[in-house]
Amino acid sequence: MKTTKFFICIIILACVSIGFSEYLRPPMIKCPQHKSSWCWAGAAEAILSYYGPLPGCDSCAWVITTANSPQPLSVIAKIVNKFYPAAEATTNNGVKPTEADAKAEADKCAPFAMFWPGHFVTYAGYEDSIHLIMNPWPPSVDSTGGKWQSLTFKAVLNANGSGTWSGLTKTKGKVTGIHDQHCMVHGNNTLKAVQAPNQSIALVLPALSNTQGILTIFNVRGKAVYSKQITQGTKSVQWNASASAITSGLYVAKYTGGNNQRYVTKVCVSK
DSSP, X not given: OOXXXXXXXXXXXXXXXXXXXXXXXXXXXXXXXXXXTOHHHHHHHHHHHHHSOOOOHHHHHHHHOSSSOOOOTHHHHHHHHHHOGGGOOEEEETOOOOHHHHHHHHHTTOOEEEEETTEEEEEEEEETTEEEEEEOOSOOSSTTSOEEEEEEHHHHXXXXXXXXXXXXXXXXXXXXXXXXXXXXXXXTTSOEEEEETTTEEEEEOXXXXXXXXXXXXXXXXXXXXXXXXXXXXXXXXXXXXXXXTOOSEEEEEEEEOGGGOEEEEEEEEEO
């Protein structure tokens, strides 16, 4: 019997205490650096995994050098723009943004890399006062390396106790024409994707959506692969992707409710 597994990707995750749910993952993947000085390649790979192309850590490094050597912040923008020019990555040295600045970037679906003292990490999003960081350390050529960190913004600013954040590489934030508001924020009033029984996916509707609406799921090219009219009082919709003729990959779920309220999240399907 063929076994089907689903991996749910959303921008920010259901919060448990001050951590994030083990059942959900952000749209970017954990990208460990392959060598001890390749944090810049891992940070760039994480941004690219969010936008779609995934060249891999080694390919990211090949753009700059195959030597195990540190690089300046600007190389992350160079790598991102090499593989995905539409991201329009730019470097801002010496920048120390506020928490509102970081959340504003997340709200427009714009992941960015940060320079901690001697190390690069990637900002993946936030929920309330907790911020999610993709840290490519420790190094590894497989998935055992790197780590997710759930931090307060104070901890983000002081590099989780190692010094001061002193620069970032920003991106434009437009992934596809489908994306809308609430792209990297997740809470009671946003659309959630969760693992459901029988290897299906449940789309939990926003708490404010106590009206009629429509839920649509698109593939990465913008073609609708699923649509359902939502009646008033519906709290969730179960999508049995294993029974549908879809392929593995990234999908975007969009809910439009009363007063034209729109909520978006990502769903990754792996069969």
